[in-house]
Amino acid sequence: MLNKNSIWKVLSTLIVIGLCALYALPNIYGEDHAVQISAGRDAVVTESMIGQVESTLAAKGITPKRIEFEDEQILVRISDSDTQLVAREALEDALGDDYFVAMNLAPDTPEWLEGLGGTPMKLGLDLRGGVHFLMEVDMTEVITKSLEDAESGFRTSLREEGIRYRGVTQKEDYVEITFRDEETLDKAEFFLRNQNRDLTLNQTDDLVLRAVFSEAKLQEIRENAVKQNITIIRNRVNQLGVAEPLVQKQGADRIVVQLPGIQDTARAKEILNATATLEFRMVDQKNDVRDAISGRVPAGSQVIEDQQGIPQLLEKRIMLTGSHIIDANSGVDEYGLPNVNISLDSEGGNKMSRSTRGNIGKPMATVFIEYKSNGERNKDDKLIFEKHEQVISVATIRAQLGSKFQITGLDSPKEARDLALLLRAGALIAPIQIVEERTVGPSLGKENIELGTQAIVYGLLAVLVFMLIYYKAFGIVANIALITNLVMIVGIMSMIPGATLTLPGMAGIVLTVGMAVDANVLIFERIREEIRDGRSPQQAIHHGYDSAFSTILDANITTFIAGLILFAVGTGPIKGFSITLMIGIATSMFTAILLTRVIVNAVWGGRRNVQKLAI
Structure with missing residues (x-):
């Protein structure tokens, strides 16, 4: 029978649309202004600190919407941006330099929706506000x-x-x-x-x-340095839960970092400028550390203090650097003491195996190295970095080590977790300096969202009115598909990890609104032609959809290929435009062909004796 819906087609259509609508729902709830409290290297955030936070805010006359403790961080939700600024300053004064107090935006998604994995779309710097850094690698x-x-x-x-x-x-x-x-x-x-x-x-x-x-080889070293720093910066920001970053290469030795939603540049700098590396060295047991402290340092050794300020005499020879670490997790050893389990790449495993083969039973030190700017510049007008070293762990080598081993001798589980985070996030293999810094305020981002939304709404209304007037009842079907198409775009953008909506992306949605209706225009015009040729309404609907399908498919595939090329060769705004364009093409094909066919068959198809179509 012509134009009859099958059960599987109706169910699959409803399931796809329902899932997209569910994951588009978090975008309705918006975001709260928030102040995020996290610990520095020598501090810890506990749930008991919530009382101190509440009393500090109460002294300033601030009543937060709610205070949450999760993943050793405290999130204070505030009603507006002005109060958020006052709250941050008050908490910074009260907590001191051992804690990081950063302004952020936190999704106000209900718990039941969060439990299903629902999150709002990630907005780009131009829509949400945030910080932009241009960083240069010290080659x-x-x-x-x-x-x-x-x-x-x-x-x-x-x-x-x-x-x-x-x-x-x-x-x-x-x-x-x-x-x-x-x-x-x-x-x-x-x-x-x-x-x-x-x-x-x-x-x-x-x-x-x-x-x-x-x-x-020099060119390869430079390229690898930039690539490795890009990966490490992205991992570092992601693991600290600050934002979904945009990190990409620019030129030969520069990296662009954009952190949407971050309004505190000091916190962002603290993360990105933690230009550090790790080294594993043997403890020098042949010489006396007291002689070295008095000035008689052996030629092949070096004195470095540990976290308690106690001098340690280490061999200068570096067994392994942190660049070979691919994974690190905190845990406990067979004695219940905190440790960190390390996984190395193949090259690092070979180096560690050779280095520890003859050193079983001897102590090995893990050295944390930071490069900090002293504020001065060299003749090339680049910041001069000073090297700061600290022993963070001394452990005895119990057996020949390979690609997997443990770091023991840690004081607490928190120290183990912090060290694992540092190792897992990676160590920058060269100092980087910020050569350009921009902050996009949330008010400008809000204005961009409002203007972009207006463009989408006005474009949508114009198309809806035209389709309703020109195609009558079939125009209503096309309008349902068009609105559903927008919901699906938002839902898919919310589901894709790493997908970010930017202002050019909103332009892509506006373009999709116009393109999405093209398929229905082709179908409806073909139905009209079939009716003019003397076919019955049922035959006209059937042949109209079947005949227009190949034309619609060809047109959308060529546009999709153009979007792929833009995504492959473009950067920043061009990528944002191409992503929404490709998603819009895919969803418009679904709604214009499958959804409208289901609706048309349900209204005019099957056994219905239709004499005339309102088209």
Whole structure:
């Protein structure tokens, strides 16, 4: 029978629309102005602090909507932006420098909807407000670090090969290896040349072999530094729960970071400027730390204080850096003491295995290193960073370590969790400096949302009125599909992790409103042609949908391909536009072809004896 709905088609259509509508629902509830309290490295946020927060706010005459404690953070929901600012300043004064107090926007989604995974659409910087940073990677430090690794590698390789050398010294942009005789030098050159294809080795006077990175290797080091820092910055911000960031490369050595919804640039800087790395070194047990403190530091060792300010004598040789860590989780050992379980990549596992093979039963230190700007600039007008080192853990090596091992000797479960977070989020392999900073206020974002929403509403109303007048009853069907299409776009954008709605994205939705009705126009005009050719209403509906399908499919596929190209080659606003365009094309195909067919069949199809169509 012509134009009869099947049960599966009706049910699948209703299920898809119902799911999209459910996940679009959180966008109705909006967001609260909030103040978020989190702990620094040497502090902890507990539920008992809620009383202190309440009394601090009460002293300022502020009554919060509610206060929540979750994931060792306190979230204070405030009624308006002015009160939010006063609350943040009051809490900063009361809690001191050990805690971070940041302004944010928190979704006001009901608990039952949150339980189903419902969250509002993530809004871009231009709609929600937030902070924008342009950051520059210090490539000088990247090259220096690579030379340090090469120096350490030379010592290990030559020692394992049994080739004796007088010394290995790192210079400004190369490494020098000094030998005792010509024969040993030639043997070492042959060995190292085969082991290090990316290095140029040249003999100089006085039995010295000079190792220099090739240009191709230098370029690879720079590119990898930017890529790794991008990944680490994204992980760091995500794991701290601050915002859904936009982090992307710009130029050869710069990174763009956008944090929508963050109104506190100081908190954002604290996260992004935590330019740190980790190193694993052996504790020097051959020499006395007291002699080193008095000034007699052995040539191959270094004195670094731990978190309690107690000096530790460590070997200068770096066993492993934090760049090889791929996962870290806190837990407890067989004695119930806190520890951190580490997973390394294959290269890191090999390095750790070689380094610990002969050091079982000896203590190994984990060194936390930060690069902090001293406020001065060099001749290239770039900030000068000073190196700060601290021993955060000393643990005994119980067996030869590989790609998985444990860090023990931690004071508390919180210290274990903090260390795991730092290791998991990653350590920046080079200092970065903020060369540009912009803050987009929430009021400007609110204005953009209002103007963008007006454009969508006015465009939608114009199309609805036209379809209603021109296609009569069938125009009502098209209008239902058009409104459903908008709901589905919002629902899908809310469901996709990482999808962000920007102002150009709203322009994409406006364009989709106009494009979504094209398919119905093609179908309805084809139905009219079939009626003019003398077909019955039932045959006209059937042939109208079937004949128009291929044309609709071709037109939408070509537009979808254009959207894919924009997404692949574009950045920022262009990507935002292409995402909403592609989602809009997919949903418009669903609503214009499947949903309208279900409605038309339900009203005019089946056994109904229809003599005339209102089209």
